[in-house]
Amino acid sequence: MHNPIITLTTDFGYRDPFVGIMKGVILDINPAATIVDITHDIGPQNIMEAAIAIEMSFKFFPHESIHVVIVDPGVGSVRRPILVTTDYYYFVGSDNGVFSLIYNLSESLNVIHITAEHYFLPQRSSTFHGRDIFAPVAAWFSRGIDISKFGDPITDYVTMPVPAPVLVEKNILEGEVIYIDRFGNAITNIKTKNIDELCSTPEGKPRALVKGIEVPLKNHYSEAGDEGLYSLINSFGYLELFVYRGSASSNFGIAVGEKVVVTLG
Amino acid sequence: MHNPIITLTTDFGYRDPFVGIMKGVILDINPAATIVDITHDIGPQNIMEAAIAIEMSFKFFPHESIHVVIVDPGVGSVRRPILVTTDYYYFVGSDNGVFSLIYNLSESLNVIHITAEHYFLPQRSSTFHGRDIFAPVAAWFSRGIDISKFGDPITDYVTMPVPAPVLVEKNILEGEVIYIDRFGNAITNIKTKNIDELCSTPEGKPRALVKGIEVPLKNHYSEAGDEGLYSLINSFGYLELFVYRGSASSNFGIAVGEKVVVTLG
Amino acid sequence: MHNPIITLTTDFGYRDPFVGIMKGVILDINPAATIVDITHDIGPQNIMEAAIAIEMSFKFFPHESIHVVIVDPGVGSVRRPILVTTDYYYFVGSDNGVFSLIYNLSESLNVIHITAEHYFLPQRSSTFHGRDIFAPVAAWFSRGIDISKFGDPITDYVTMPVPAPVLVEKNILEGEVIYIDRFGNAITNIKTKNIDELCSTPEGKPRALVKGIEVPLKNHYSEAGDEGLYSLINSFGYLELFVYRGSASSNFGIAVGEKVVVTLG
Numbered sequence: 154m155h156n157p158i159i160t161l162t163t164d165f166g167y168r169d170p171f172v173g174i175m176k177g178v179i180l181d182i183n184p185a186a187t188i189v190d191i192t193h194d195i196g197p198q199n200i201m202e203a204a205i206a207i208e209m210s211f212k213f214f215p216h217e218s219i220h221v222v223i224v225d226p227g228v229g230s231v232r233r234p235i236l237v238t239t240d241y242y243y244f245v246g247s248d249n250g251v252f253s254l255i256y257n258l259s260e261s262l263n264v265i266h267i268t269a270e271h272y273f274l275p276q277r278s279s280t281f282h283g284r285d286i287f288a289p290v291a292a293w294f295s296r297g298i299d300i301s302k303f304g305d306p307i308t309d310y311v312t313m314p315v316p317a318p319v320l321v322e323k324n325i326l327e328g329e330v331i332y333i334d335r336f337g338n339a340i341t342n343i344k345t346k347n348i349d350e351l352c353s354t355p356e357g358k359p360r361a362l363v364k365g366i367e368v369p370l371k372n373h374y375s376e377a378g379d380e381g382l383y384s385l386i387n388s389f390g391y392l393e394l395f396v397y398r399g400s401a402s403s404n405f406g407i408a409v410g411e412k413v414v415v416t417l418g
Numbered sequence: 419m420h421n422p423i424i425t426l427t428t429d430f431g432y433r434d435p436f437v438g439i440m441k442g443v444i445l446d447i448n449p450a451a452t453i454v455d456i457t458h459d460i461g462p463q464n465i466m467e468a469a470i471a472i473e474m475s476f477k478f479f480p481h482e483s484i485h486v487v488i489v490d491p492g493v494g495s496v497r498r499p500i501l502v503t504t505d506y507y508y509f510v511g512s513d514n515g516v517f518s519l520i521y522n523l524s525e526s527l528n529v530i531h532i533t534a535e536h537y538f539l540p541q542r543s544s545t546f547h548g549r550d551i552f553a554p555v556a557a558w559f560s561r562g563i564d565i566s567k568f569g570d571p572i573t574d575y576v577t578m579p580v581p582a583p584v585l586v587e588k589n590i591l592e593g594e595v596i597y598i599d600r601f602g603n604a605i606t607n608i609k610t611k612n613i614d615e616l617c618s619t620p621e622g623k624p625r626a627l628v629k630g631i632e633v634p635l636k637n638h639y640s641e642a643g644d645e646g647l648y649s650l651i652n653s654f655g656y657l658e659l660f661v662y663r664g665s666a667s668s669n670f671g672i673a674v675g676e677k678v679v680v681t682l683g
Numbered sequence: 684m685h686n687p688i689i690t691l692t693t694d695f696g697y698r699d700p701f702v703g704i705m706k707g708v709i710l711d712i713n714p715a716a717t718i719v720d721i722t723h724d725i726g727p728q729n730i731m732e733a734a735i736a737i738e739m740s741f742k743f744f745p746h747e748s749i750h751v752v753i754v755d756p757g758v759g760s761v762r763r764p765i766l767v768t769t770d771y772y773y774f775v776g777s778d779n780g781v782f783s784l785i786y787n788l789s790e791s792l793n794v795i796h797i798t799a800e801h802y803f804l805p806q807r808s809s810t811f812h813g814r815d816i817f818a819p820v821a822a823w824f825s826r827g828i829d830i831s832k833f834g835d836p837i838t839d840y841v842t843m844p845v846p847a848p849v850l851v852e853k854n855i856l857e858g859e860v861i862y863i864d865r866f867g868n869a870i871t872n873i874k875t876k877n878i879d880e881l882c883s884t885p886e887g888k889p890r891a892l893v894k895g896i897e898v899p900l901k902n903h904y905s906e907a908g909d910e911g912l913y914s915l916i917n918s919f920g921y922l923e924l925f926v927y928r929g930s931a932s933s934n935f936g937i938a939v940g941e942k943v944v945v946t947l948g
Contacts, residue, residue, distance in 0.1 A: 156449045160438065166865035167432060167697060170740040173690065173721030177744035180717065184686045184745065187445065188719075189453075191438030197866055198928060210435040213549065214442035215449065278918030279903045284743065285918065335431035336462055373544045388543030388550065398463060421714045425703065432697060452710065454718075456703035475700040478814065479707035480714065600696035601727055638809045653808030653815065663728060 157295035158187045158218040162207050163283065164195040165223070171281070175288040178274065182292035189214070195224050200251050200313060205332050205340075208254035209389050211242050221291045222246040223283045234267040234286050235310060236294065236303050245291045247282070250313030268304040318343045321414075324351050328392070330411040337400025339407045343392040348415060357417040361392065363407065368394060380404070422560035423452045423483040427472050428548065429460040430488070436546070440553040443539065447557035454479070460489050465516050465578060470597050470605075473519035474654050476507050486556045487511040488548045499532040499551050500575060501559065501568050510556045512547070515578030533569040583608045586679075589616050593657070595676040602665025604672045608657040613680060622682040626657065628672065633659060645669070687825035688717045688748040692737050693813065694725040695753070701811070705818040708804065712822035719744070725754050730781050730843060735862050735870075737774070738784035739919050746771040751821045752781050753813045764797040764816050765840060766824065766833050775821045777812070780843030798834040848873045851944075854881050858922070860941040867930025869937045873922040873945060881947055891922065892944040893937065898924060910934070 159179060165171040172193050179186050191210050195203045203224040211220050225232060225247045237244040237252055239259030244252050248266070256262060267286070270277075272293045274285045290303065318328035318341075328343035348359050361368040361384045368384045377383040377397035382405050387393035392413070394401045401407055424444060430436040437458050444451050456475050460468045468489040476485050490497060490512045502509040502517055504524030509517050513531070521527060532551070535542075537558045539550045555568065583593035583606075593608035613624050626633040626649045633649045642648040642662035647670050652658035657678070659666045666672050689709060695701040702723050709716050721740050725733045733754040741750050755762060755777045767774040767782055769789030774782050778796070786792060797816070800807075802823045804815045820833065848858035848871075858873035878889050891898040891914045898914045907913040907927035912935050917923035922943070924931045931937055 158442075158445060160442070162435070162438075168722060168724040169864045170692070170721045170736045171864075173692075173719060174740050174743045176719045177690075177740065177748070180688060180719070181743070181745045184717075187449075189438055189441045189445070191435045192433060194433040206435045210439050210442065213439045213446070215446045218442070280915065280923075281918030334434045334436075385545065388546030393545075423707075423710060425707075427700070427703075452714075454703055454706045454710070456700045457698060459698040471700045475704050475707065478704045478711070480711045483707070599699045599701075650810065653811030658810075 156187060157183065157185065158189060158215060159291050159295055160189045160191050160210070160214060160218060160220045161193070161223075162191040162195065162203055162210075162220065163193045163223040164197050164199065164203065165193050165283070167193055171283065175283050178284055178288040179292040179295075182289055183296050186292060186295050191220075198224060200224050200249055201315075202332065204251050204254050204313065204315070207244070207251070208258075211244075211255065214242070216241040217243070219243040219245060219291050219295055221283075221287050222251050223287055224251060225249055225282070233307075234282065234290070235307070236265040236267050236290065236300060238263040238265075238300060243294065245287050245294070248307075248311050250311045253311075253313040253315055256310075256312060263300070264307055264310045265300055266304045266307045269302055272298075272303065316342055318347050320350075324417045326351055326415040328413050328415070330394070330407060330409050330413060333402045333407070333409060337396070337402035337404070338387070339394040339401045339411065340387060340389075341392045341394070341413045343413065343415060345386050345390050348386075348392065351415065351417055359415050359417055361394070362414040362416065363394060363411065364405065366405070421452065422448065422450065423454060423480055424556050424560055425454045425456050425475070425479060425483060425485045426458070426488075427456040427460065427468055427475075427485065428458045428488040429462050429464065429468065430458050430548070432458055436548065440548050443549055443553040444557040444560075447554055448561050451557060451560050456485075463489060465489050465514055466580075467597065469516050469519050469578065469580070472509075472516070473523075476509075476520065479507070481506040482508070484508040484510060484556050484560055486548075486552050487516050488552055489516060490514055490547070498572075499547065499555070500572070501530040501532050501555065501565060503528040503530075503565060508559065510552050510559070513572075513576050515576045518576075518578040518580055521575075521577060528565070529572055529575045530565060531569045531572045534567055537563075537568065581607055583612050585615075589682045591616055591680040593678050593680070595659070595672060595674050595678060598667045598672070598674060602661070602667035602669070603652070604659040604666045604676065605652060605654075606657045606659070606678045608678065608680060610651050610655050613651075613657065616680065616682055624680050624682055626659070627679040627681065628659060628676065629670065631670070686717065687713065687715065688719060688745060689821050689825055690719045690721050690740070690744060690748060690750045691723070691753075692721040692725065692733055692740075692750065693723045693753040694727050694729065694733065695723050695813070697723055701813065705813050708814055708818040709822040709825075712819055713826050716822060716825050721750075728754060730754050730779055731845075732862065734781050734784050734843065734845070737781070738788075741772050741774075741785065744772070747773070749773040749775060749821050749825055751813075751817050752776040753817055754781060755779055755812070763837075764812065764820070765837070766795040766797050766820065766830060768793040768795075768830060773824065775817050775824070778837075778841050780841045783841075783843040783845055786840075786842060793830070794837055794840045795830055796834045796837045799832055802828075802833065846872055848877050850880075854947045856881055856945040858943050858945070860924070860937060860939050860943060863932045863937075863939060867926070867932035867934070868917070869924040869931045869941065870917060870919075871922045871924070871943045873943065875916055875920050878916075878922065878945060881945065887947040889945050889947055891924070892946065893924060893941065894935065896935070 233248040277285045332340040498513040597605040763778040862870040
């Protein structure tokens with residue numbers, strides 16, 4: 154790891170000095186680290202949102218990048234700190250299910266329960282594990298210390314139930330909104346391949362239904378001719394609901410959990 | 419370009435992982451790049467605001483810096499990706515007028531329509547050009563690839579009408595507010611030189627009028643003795659309306675577009 | 684200073700390009716600098732909040748780090764720019780008391796009034812000292828220029844009255860809330876050692892009182908069994924009021940300045 158990259162994804166926000174402090178800890182241990190913020194505005198204690206954010210992001214970084222994700226409603230409780238290795242990336246965080254979407258994506262998977270306390274900050278608090286455990290472990294690991302030094306592998310790591318689209322009838326797929334972005338676009342859990350399975354029959358074009366509204370499928374945002382609700386396959390391969398130059402979320406009252414049905418018209 | 423700097427100015431906000439993803443793409447192509455955020459809180463799809471932000475900022479960076487600006491209401495439509503070279507800086511973004519304030523400032527100007535798709539990400543989406551086109555092009559360019567490899571020069575690039583102050587009568591200058599900053603200071607489009615032209619006559623001191631209120635001209639924020647509306651020439655050379663330890667915008671209801679008249683008293 | 688770190692703590696916010704501009708100025712002078720944001724969301728002109736943020740943060744950075752703090756209600760007025768050296772760190776900012784909490788922590792202390800204008804930007808404004816004075820001074824200093832070149836030592840630097848906990852009666856300690864974090868946790872000015880002084884008598888366990896509510900002391904957030912108001916010693920050694928998975932601030936209407944009494948029960 155010559156030019157190690159450590160990314161940070163947290164629910165710490167931008168107002169408090171907590172993220173800056175973690176960067177200080179990392180640079181004190183490895184001055185050569187390149188630290189990249191993914192986001193610090195994960196909803197407080199929203200593990201699902203963090204799981205989606207890191208799944209969208211991790212693979213656009215150079216191989217060997219170390220992704221630190223900290224969103225932990227149970228901070229100070231029994232959640233184990235873990236270090237995860239996949240085919241090309243590393244992940245550091247709590248064993249609270251935040252890496253559930255990563256576990257399925259890799260051929261090789263190794264989950265280590267971090268127990269080597271000499272890699273933690275010497276004076277450890279019970280409330281700021283980002284500073285005291287995750288930042289120093291990521292920094293020491295980025296210096297090339299072998300993963301086996303941090304603890305032993307576990308297989309009973311926590312996985313979070315992730316809502317998956319369901320084929321409720323032949324050619325009727327039911328999914329839901331899992332993420333609203335800054336622009337009010339509503340990202341669903343329906344992927345291209347789910348829609349392709351519907352389309353394998355030659356019966357027609359797929360169309361989405363949300364709140365009883367028919368939502369035509371477009372290729373670009375700018376193909377929408379008016380301020381109605383439209384959909385497209387977004388840049389991450391997910392079906393996304395949008396309003397051109399507007400907010401699907403606020404114009405149509407769409408929130409995370411909203412049901413979305415795709416049929417062949 | 420030994421120590422290449424790439425700056426980012428977008429309307430992506432700080433909540434979603436989009437900016438972090440762009441940084442991953444850049445570092446994957448050029449691990450030596452230094453990436454600097456200018457702001458990601460440009461109002462959604464507000465091209466004028468982005469044009470002002472980059473005009474305020476670009477020249478404080480080292481020569482050869484590459485400024486990436488992404489604010490595009492027409493993402494996915496026919497806006498061409500462009501690479502702009504000026505006397506000392508480079509700019510990457512959409513041909514939507516966002517560089518209008520830059521075009522006027524440089525002796526030498528070269529605008530390239532980026533068409534070399536082998537510098538884009540291989541699997542390109544129609545909705546996230548920041549990740550798929552602008553980040554990788556900026557990163558490859560920062561590695562020293564000649565500009566001619568990215569595409570051919572164009573001369574019909576888009577320029578945006580920028581509100582300019584007008585001399586409505588002899589010694590009556592009419593401008594407008596173009597930007598409100600975090601503190602509620604209202605920056606106008608009236609520059610020192612515009613006021614100097616008024617002052618070339620020996621008739622008196624310049625004074626501003628906003629909403630029928632006379633706005634005295636001060637040298638420092640702290641020269642204002644009360645919570646009234648005052649003005650000064652700000653650190654970018656523009657006439658700015660302010661309330662000392664308060665907000666000109668909220669205390670006096672001043673928004674972008676508010677007319678400001680300068681006369682000789 | 685081989686790998687110099689410059690941290691930035693300001694009230695500039697994330698919307699305007701001001702912070703990015705400061706980074707450009709720093710990198711233009713010292714391309715080798717590593718710049719770390721601590722926070723830019725200090726309440727506008729809230730010197731106390733900035734003083735607390737830098738006191739929480741500075742010592743987690745590598746020795747020799749240069750901490751720039753800019754929160755200045757009197758920008759443009761007579762506040763002197765200062766360069767402060769302590770045992771292991773450097774600080775750059777205005778002489779407005781923002782380093783008051785630092786002054787007490789260091790054996791060695793040297794406060795320099797920065798007067799060497801050739802280290803400022805050549806065209807200096809009266810309103811953006813972050814760009815024109817503090818960023819360039821920090822950058823030149825990070826290149827190893829001797830501190831004596833920047834100006835002469837002063838001893839009449841400004842200190843801010845910092846609220847300290849008071850022993851109002853034997854074993855009745857009165858402090859107050861000094862900071863609310865993103866999660867609504869209310870950090871008080873009562874430190875472990877203050878409570879330990881109470882506890883040196885063998886009379887009982889310490890308990891906090893806020894707004895007439897008894898606030899039990901816990902070790903972890905997750906030890907709170909319900910949505911009541913609890914307290915713990917936080918990761919910085921301060922007594923902190925919290926609601927598990929909730930906001931002490933909004934659920935119980937606690938703001939900065941709220942009185943907190945600790946007694947032995």
